[in-house]
Amino acid sequence: xxxxxxxxxxxxxxxxxxxxxxxxxxxxxxxxxxxxxxxxxxxxxxxxxxxxxxxxxxxxxxxxxxxxxxxxxxxxxxxxxxxxxxxxxxxxxxxxxxxxxxxxxxxxxxxxxxxxxxxxxxxxxxxxxxxxxxxxxxxxxxxxxxxxxxxxxxxxxxxxxxxxxxxxxxxxxxxxxxxxxxxxxxxxxxxxxxxxxxxxxxxxxxxxxxxxxxxxxxxxxxxxxxxxxxxxxxxxxxxxxxxxxxxxxxxxxxxxxxxxxxxxxxxxxxxxxxxxxxxxxxxxxxxxxxxxxxxxxxxxxxxxxxxxxxxxxxxxxxxxxxxxxxxxxxxxxxxxxxxxxxxxxxxxxxxx
Amino acid sequence: xxxxxxxxxxxxxxxxxxxxxxxxxxxxxxxxxxxxxxxxxxxxxxxxxxxxxxxxxxxxxxxxxxxxxxxxxxxxxxxxxxxxxxxxxxxxxxxxxxxxxxxxxxxxxxxxxxxxxxxxxxxxxxxxxxxxxxxxxxxxxxxxxxxxxxxxxxxxxxxxxxxxxxxxxxxxxxxxxxxxxxxxxxxxxxxxxxxxxxxxxxxxxxxxxxxxxxxxxxxxxxxxxxxxxxxxxxxxxxxxxxxxxxxxxxxxxxxxxxxxxxxxxxxxxxxxxxxxxxxxxxxxxxxxxxxxxxxxxxxxxxxxxxx
Numbered sequence: 215x216x217x218x219x220x221x222x223x224x225x226x227x228x229x230x231x232x233x234x235x236x237x238x239x240x241x242x243x244x245x246x247x248x249x250x251x252x253x254x255x256x257x258x259x260x261x262x263x264x265x266x267x268x269x270x271x272x273x274x275x276x277x278x279x280x281x282x283x284x285x286x287x288x289x290x291x292x293x294x295x296x297x298x299x300x301x302x303x304x305x306x307x308x309x310x311x312x313x314x315x316x317x318x319x320x321x322x323x324x325x326x327x328x329x330x331x332x333x334x335x336x337x338x339x340x341x342x343x344x345x346x347x348x349x350x351x352x353x354x355x356x357x358x359x360x361x362x363x364x365x366x367x368x369x370x371x372x373x374x375x376x377x378x379x380x381x382x383x384x385x386x387x388x389x390x391x392x393x394x395x396x397x398x399x400x401x402x403x404x405x406x407x408x409x410x411x412x413x414x415x416x417x418x419x420x421x422x423x424x425x426x427x428x429x430x431x432x433x434x435x436x437x438x439x440x441x442x443x444x445x446x447x448x449x450x451x452x453x454x455x456x457x458x459x460x461x462x463x464x465x466x467x468x469x470x471x472x473x474x475x476x477x478x479x480x481x482x483x484x485x486x487x488x489x490x491x492x493x494x495x496x497x498x499x500x501x502x503x504x505x506x507x508x509x510x511x512x513x514x515x516x517x518x519x520x521x522x523x524x525x526x527x528x529x530x531x532x533x534x535x536x537x538x539x540x541x542x543x544x545x546x547x548x549x550x551x552x553x554x555x556x557x558x559x560x561x562x563x564x565x566x
Numbered sequence: 567x568x569x570x571x572x573x574x575x576x577x578x579x580x581x582x583x584x585x586x587x588x589x590x591x592x593x594x595x596x597x598x599x600x601x602x603x604x605x606x607x608x609x610x611x612x613x614x615x616x617x618x619x620x621x622x623x624x625x626x627x628x629x630x631x632x633x634x635x636x637x638x639x640x641x642x643x644x645x646x647x648x649x650x651x652x653x654x655x656x657x658x659x660x661x662x663x664x665x666x667x668x669x670x671x672x673x674x675x676x677x678x679x680x681x682x683x684x685x686x687x688x689x690x691x692x693x694x695x696x697x698x699x700x701x702x703x704x705x706x707x708x709x710x711x712x713x714x715x716x717x718x719x720x721x722x723x724x725x726x727x728x729x730x731x732x733x734x735x736x737x738x739x740x741x742x743x744x745x746x747x748x749x750x751x752x753x754x755x756x757x758x759x760x761x762x763x764x765x766x767x768x769x770x771x772x773x774x775x776x777x778x779x780x781x782x783x784x785x786x787x788x789x790x791x792x793x794x795x796x797x798x799x800x801x802x803x804x805x806x807x808x809x810x811x812x813x814x815x816x817x818x819x820x821x822x823x824x825x826x827x828x829x830x831x832x833x834x835x836x837x838x839x840x841x842x843x844x845x846x847x848x849x850x851x852x853x854x855x856x857x858x859x860x861x862x863x864x865x866x867x868x869x870x871x872x873x
Contacts, residue, residue: 278677
C-alpha cells in the first residue's frame, strides 16, 4: 500500500498531502500511467491550495488525456463504418469500452490502442474488411510472429490505419485457445450491450469487470496493473451493491470459467482499496480460491507488484520474473511452452 | 540558497543521499548521482539557480547511475532514469553531463503539454523576445550563443515555450550544446564565455556546453513578451539579409516546427494564432556572427518599447 492507493481509495486525502506526499504521489502516478486520473480526481476540489508547480503539471496531464480520448473516439467513428459493411458484431473491450459507454474508468485515461472482439466465424471477413478500409499490420512480422498471434494467442497481429496512430487489436476470445482457461466466447456476444447512437457494442458491465480481472491476473502486463485494479474498484462500486449482485457475478464467472481471476480481484480490491463489498463476501468467494501455498504466494506477488511501498520496488527482479513465468505457464501447455522458450533462447531480441 | 553557495562536498553528499533539488526554468528537478563531473558542471552552468534544502514540489526525479550489469565495471557506462523508468540506451560514463542535459530536455519535451512548445531558440532584449525556429541548417544554437554574448538574455536554446494567456515566452535557460565547428566559432567570438570541456565523438560529433550568463539564470522566472519571429538560415559567405515574412507562412512553418502543436489540439491553434498575431515575422540569411547580432539588435530596438 502506498500514497497512490491511499489517494485512489479516498479522494479527500488529496487535501491533506504534504509536499513530500505530493512528490511520492506524482512519481507513483507517473510510473503507473495514472497522472490523468489524479488530475480528474482533483477537479471537484479548490485548485488554489496546490503546491507551486503542480498546477501546470496537472494541466499538462489533462491535455494528454484529452488528446488520447479524442483519438479513441475518432477511431471508434471509423470502426462504425467498418461495422456497417460487415455482418459481424464488433464488441469493444477495455479502455475503448469505458470511453464509448462514458463509464467512470474512462476519466483521465489515455488509451493508445483499441481492443475489439469479433466472432471467430467472422474473423477472416473482418480482417479483409479492415484492410480494404485502410488498416494494415503495424509490425514487420516473421513467420513465428504470425504463428504466435494467430495460432497461440487469440488475435490478429496488431493493426494500424495508414493515416492514424492508434493501434487496433482484433480478438475472437478473451483467452488464447490453448490456455488453461477456456472461455465460451459465444456467451460474451449474447450479453454484449449496444453503444448509444452507434452500431458498435461493448461487453456487459459484469463481463467488463471479469475481463479486467482476467487481464490483470492472467497476463504479464505488470507495469501499471494498479490502474486495472482501480478500474475494477470503480466497476465493483457500480455493479455489486448486495449479496445477490455478488452471487450473480460469481454465476457469470462460473459460466465463463474465470472464477480464479475473480477471486484474486476481489481479494486484492479488499486489501488494497478497501472496496466496500457485501457482508459475508469472503465466504461467498472462498470456494473459488487456490490452495493455501498458492494463495499465500499470489497474495505476496500481487501486493508487491501492484502496490509496493516505493516506486523503485515496482521493478523488483524476482517478482517480475516470477509473474512472467506464471503467466506463460497459464497461457501455454507444456509442449508449446517448451517450443516458445526455445524460440526465445535462439532469438533473444524477438518480440515473442 | 543557490548552487554556487554550496560547496562541492555538500553537493556530492546531497547527490548521493536525498538528491540535489534545484530549479531549471519553471521546473524543479531532484537529481541523484555519483558522477563527480555532473557536480562540477552544475556549479559551472547553473551556479545562480536555487537549490532547495526544504521539501519542494518536484517535477522530475532523475538518477544518473551505473547500469546493473558488467558495464558498471568495464568500459563504464551510465544510465538516465526518471521516476523509475530508463527510457534510453546507456551512455559512456564520461558523458554523464551531456546525458543529463539531453535526457532532461527529453522529459520536458514529452510532458509539458500545458504550453505550446516550439522547437526554437528564444532570446530577449529590452523586455522584448525574439523566437528563432530551428530548422536544419539554421545554425540556431550558434546564432543564439552569439546573441547572448552581446547583451541579449537567453530564454531558451531548445524550446520556445509559449504561454497562451497572458501571451508570453516562458524562460528555460539551460546549457547550449555547441557542435563541432561552432565550438571554435564561439570561443573566438566570446573569449570570456564559459564553454567547458569538449566531448569528442559523441552521437552528434564533438560537443561542448556553453553556460548561460548568470543574469539569465537569475531572471529565469521572468516571462518575456514575444515580439519577433525570425527564421534563420546560415549560408557561408552570405550578407546579412532580413526579409519580412507573411504571417500565414510563419504560422504554417511554426506549426510544423512545434513539438506538440497537434497533441494539444485547440490550445495549440489558439496559442500559435495569438503568437503570430502579436509578432512581426522575418526570414534571415547570414554568415557573419558579429554583423547579424548588430543587425538584430538594431531591429529589436526599433520595435516599440515593452509596456
